[in-house]
Amino acid sequence: MSSSRINQDGIEAKLNNDSYDTDKSIKLLREALAVYAPPRGRLLTELAAILETRFREQGHIQDLNEAIELFREALARHAPTHPDRSISLYNLATAVQIRFEQQGDSKDIDEAIALHRKALTLQGQSHPDRGISLNNLAGAIRRRFEQQGDSKDIDEAIDLHREALALQGSSHPGRSTSLCNLASAVNIRFEHQGDSKDIDEAIELHREALALQGPSHPDRSVFLNNLGIAVYTRFEQRGDPKDMDDAIALFREALTLFRPSHPDRSKSLDNLAIAVHTRFEQRGDSKDIYEAIALHIEALVFRAPPHPDHSRCLNNLAIAVQTRFERQGDSNDIDDAIELHREALALFGPSHPDYSTSLNNLASAVNTRFEQQGNSKDIDEAIALHREALALRGPSHPDYSDSLNNLARAVHTRFEQQGDSKDIDEAIALHREALALREPPHPDRGEPLFPVPPGATPASPGTRPVTGRLDDRMTGPATPAGTWSATKPGISADHYGHVLD
Numbered sequence: 163m164s165s166s167r168i169n170q171d172g173i174e175a176k177l178n179n180d181s182y183d184t185d186k187s188i189k190l191l192r193e194a195l196a197v198y199a200p201p202r203g204r205l206l207t208e209l210a211a212i213l214e215t216r217f218r219e220q221g222h223i224q225d226l227n228e229a230i231e232l233f234r235e236a237l238a239r240h241a242p243t244h245p246d247r248s249i250s251l252y253n254l255a256t257a258v259q260i261r262f263e264q265q266g267d268s269k270d271i272d273e274a275i276a277l278h279r280k281a282l283t284l285q286g287q288s289h290p291d292r293g294i295s296l297n298n299l300a301g302a303i304r305r306r307f308e309q310q311g312d313s314k315d316i317d318e319a320i321d322l323h324r325e326a327l328a329l330q331g332s333s334h335p336g337r338s339t340s341l342c343n344l345a346s347a348v349n350i351r352f353e354h355q356g357d358s359k360d361i362d363e364a365i366e367l368h369r370e371a372l373a374l375q376g377p378s379h380p381d382r383s384v385f386l387n388n389l390g391i392a393v394y395t396r397f398e399q400r401g402d403p404k405d406m407d408d409a410i411a412l413f414r415e416a417l418t419l420f421r422p423s424h425p426d427r428s429k430s431l432d433n434l435a436i437a438v439h440t441r442f443e444q445r446g447d448s449k450d451i452y453e454a455i456a457l458h459i460e461a462l463v464f465r466a467p468p469h470p471d472h473s474r475c476l477n478n479l480a481i482a483v484q485t486r487f488e489r490q491g492d493s494n495d496i497d498d499a500i501e502l503h504r505e506a507l508a509l510f511g512p513s514h515p516d517y518s519t520s521l522n523n524l525a526s527a528v529n530t531r532f533e534q535q536g537n538s539k540d541i542d543e544a545i546a547l548h549r550e551a552l553a554l555r556g557p558s559h560p561d562y563s564d565s566l567n568n569l570a571r572a573v574h575t576r577f578e579q580q581g582d583s584k585d586i587d588e589a590i591a592l593h594r595e596a597l598a599l600r601e602p603p604h605p606d607r608g609e610p611l612f613p614v615p616p617g618a619t620p621a622s623p624g625t626r627p628v629t630g631r632l633d634d635r636m637t638g639p640a641t642p643a644g645t646w647s648a649t650k651p652g653i654s655a656d657h658y659g660h661v662l663d
Contacts, residue, residue, distance in 0.1 A: 184216045206236040207253060214257055218425070221468035223264065230257045248291075251281040252298060259302055264470050266514040271309065274302045293336060296326035297343050304347050309515050311560040316354070320347045341371035342388050349392050352399075354560045361399060364392045383419035383426070386412050387433060394437055406444065410437045428464035428471070431457045432478055439482050451489070454482045473509035474516070476502050477523055484527050496534065500527045512554070518561070521551040522568055529572055541579065545572045557599075566596035 191209040210232035217225040233254040240247040255277035262270035278299040285292045300322035307315035323344035330337040345367035352360035368389040375382045390412035397405035413434040420427040435457035442450035458479040465471045480502035487495035503524040510517040525547035532540035548569040555562045570592035577585035 184212060184219065187212050188216065206232045206239075207250070210236065210253070210257070214260065217260070217470075221470045221472075223261075226257065226261055226264070230254065230261065233257050248281040248284040248295070251277045251284075252295070255281070255298065255302065259305065262305070264514075265511065266309070266517070268306075268309065271302065271306045275299065275306065278302050293326040293329040293334075293340060296322045296329075297340060300326070300347065301343065304350060308350065308560070311354070311558045311562075313355070316347065316351045320344065320351065323347050338371040338374040338385065341367045341374075342385060345371065345392060346388065349395055353395065356399075358399065361392065361396045365389070365396060368392050383416040383430065386416035386419070387430060390416065390433065390437070394440075397440075403444070406437070406441055410434065410441065413437055428461040428475070431461040431464070432475065435461065435478065435482065439485060443485065446489070448489075451482065451486050455479065455486065458482055473506040473520070476506035476509075477520060480506065480527065481523065484530060488530065491534075493534070496527065496531045500524070500531065503527050518551040518554040518565070521547050521554070522565065525551065525568065525572065529575065533575070536579075538579065541572065541576045545569065545576065548572050563596040563599040566592045566599075570596065 188209065191205060191212065195205050195209065210229040213225045213229040213232070217223070217229065233250070237247070237250040237254050240250045255274045258270050258277070259274035261267070262274065278295065282292070282295040282299055285295050289295075300319040303315050303322070304319040306312075307319065323340065327337070327340040327344055330340050345364040348360045348367070349364040351357070352364065368385070372382075372385040372389055375385050390409045393405050393412065394409035396402070397409060413430065417427070417430045417434055420430050435454045438450045438457070439454035442448070442454065458475065462472070462475040462479055465475045480499045483495050483502065484499035486492070487499065503520070507517075507520040507524055510520050525544045528540045528547065529544035531537070532544065548565065552562075552565040552569055555565050559565075570589040573585045573592070574589040576582070577589065
C-alpha cells in the first residue's frame with residue numbers, strides 16, 4: 163500500500179468520525195510516517211489528532227504526551243510566515259491545555275495561553291477566523307482563573323468573548339457558540355464574585371444561543387445543558403424552586419438527545435444527577451436521592467478506568483451516598499462514601515487542580531462519620547485533610563475562604579467533643595479570616611459560622627462536601643476553522659476538533 167493511500171485512509175477514517183477504528187488509523191499513519199518523505203506536516207498533525215482522540219476515549223496519558231510532541235514537530239515545520247502556522251499553534255495549544263486539565267501543571271496552561279496569543283497575533287481584524295482565536299484564548303485564560311483565582315484573568319476572558327461575539331452577526335454560524343462561551347465566563351465570574359447581574363446576563367445569553375438552535379439541531383443538547391447549568395446556578399443563589407425545576411427539565415431534555423454511545427452522555431447523566439440530588443436536599447423526597455445515585459452509577463459505568471473523569475464520577479457518587487446516609491442513617495452508606503472518596507483521591511496527584519476539592523470531600527465524609535459514631539480518630543483525620551486542602555489553596559485561590567470555613571467547622575466540632583480552648587480560638591480566627599474574604603455581595607457571606615445542628619434545616623451546612631460541579635465540558639458544534647477551549651476544558655461548547663495542516 164502506498165504512503166499516499168495510507169494517508170488518504172487515515173484522513174477518511176478521521177473525518178468520517180462515527181465509529182472508525184482508532185487503533186487502525188494510528189497504525190496506518192505510523193506506517194505512512196515511516197516511509198513518507200518530507201514535507202510530512204499533514205501526517206504529523208493527523209497522527210497527533212487521532213492520538214489525542216484515543217486519549218479522550220481511553221485515558222492513556224502517553225497518547226496525549228505523544229500527540230503534544232507531534233504537534234510541536236508540525237509547528238516547527240511552519241515558519242512564522244507559513245499560512246497554516248496559526249492552525250499549528252492552535253493544535254498544540256489545545257493538546258497542552260488538555261494535559262493541564264488532567265495533571266494540573268500551571269506551566270501547561272501558561273503555555274497554552276501563550277500559544278493562543280501567538281495565533282491571535284497572526285490574524286488581523288478582518289481575518290475570518292479571528293473570532294475563533296479570540297474564543298480559544300478566552301477559554302484558556304478562564305481556566306487559569308479557575309485554578310489560580312486572579313480576577314484580572316476572568317475579566318480579560320469576558321472581554322475577549324465579547325470581542326468575539328461582536329464579530330459574529332445574527333446570521334453568523336458561530337454566533338450561538340460565542341454566546342455560549344460568553345455566558346459561561348460570566349457565570350463563572352458570578353460564582354466567584356456574586357454580582358447577580360452576571361447570572362441574569364448568563365441566562366439570557368444562553369437562552370439566545372438556544373433559540374438559534376432548532377429542535378433538530380445536532381448540538382441542541384449542549385445548549386440545553388449550558389442553559390440548565392446557568393439556571394441551576396441562579397437557584398443556588400436565590401432559592402427559587404422554579405429555577406430548580408426548570409434546570410432539571412432542561413437536563414432531562416438534554417439527556418434524551420444523547421444516544422447511549424454518545425461520548426457526552428455520561429456528563430449529561432452527572433448533571434441531571436447533581437440537580438436531582440440538590441432537589442432532594444431541598445425537599446426531602448427519597449425518590450430523588452435514589453434517582454441521583456442510580457444516575458451517578460450509570461455515569462460511572464461510562465467512565466471506567468483509565469477514563470480521565472473516573473475520579474470525578476467516584477466523587478459525585480460518594481457525595482450522593484453520603485447524603486442518603488445523613489437522611490436515612492445506614493452506616494454502610496457512610497463507609498461506602500468514604501471508600502469512594504479515598505479511591506477518587508488516590509487517582510489525583512497533589513498538583514491536580516481537583517486534588518484540594520477531593521481532600522475536602524473526603525474530610526467531610528470522615529467528619530460526618532465522627533458525628534454519628536464519635537471515633538476521635540475520624541475528627542483528627544478530617545482536620546488534617548482540611549489543613550492539607552487549605553495549604554494547597556493560597557489566599558488568591560477562589561475557594562480559599564471555603565477551605566478556611568471547612569477547617570474552622572471541623573476544629574469547632576473537636577472543641578465540642580474535647581473542650582480544648584485552643585480549638586475554639588482557632589475556629590473563630592479562621593472564620594474571621596474567611597469572612598474578610600467574602601465582602602458584599604458575595605453569595606456565601608451570610609453562611610452560618612458554626613455547624614448547624616443536624617436536622618435544624620433541610621440541608622445543614624456543616625462541613626459539606628463540594629457537590630459535584632455541573633459539567634459544561636461537552637463536545638460542541640464544529641466550525642470551519644476548528645477550536646476548543648477549556649473542565650476542565652471549560653465549556654466544550656467551543657471544542658471543534660483539530661484542523662489538518
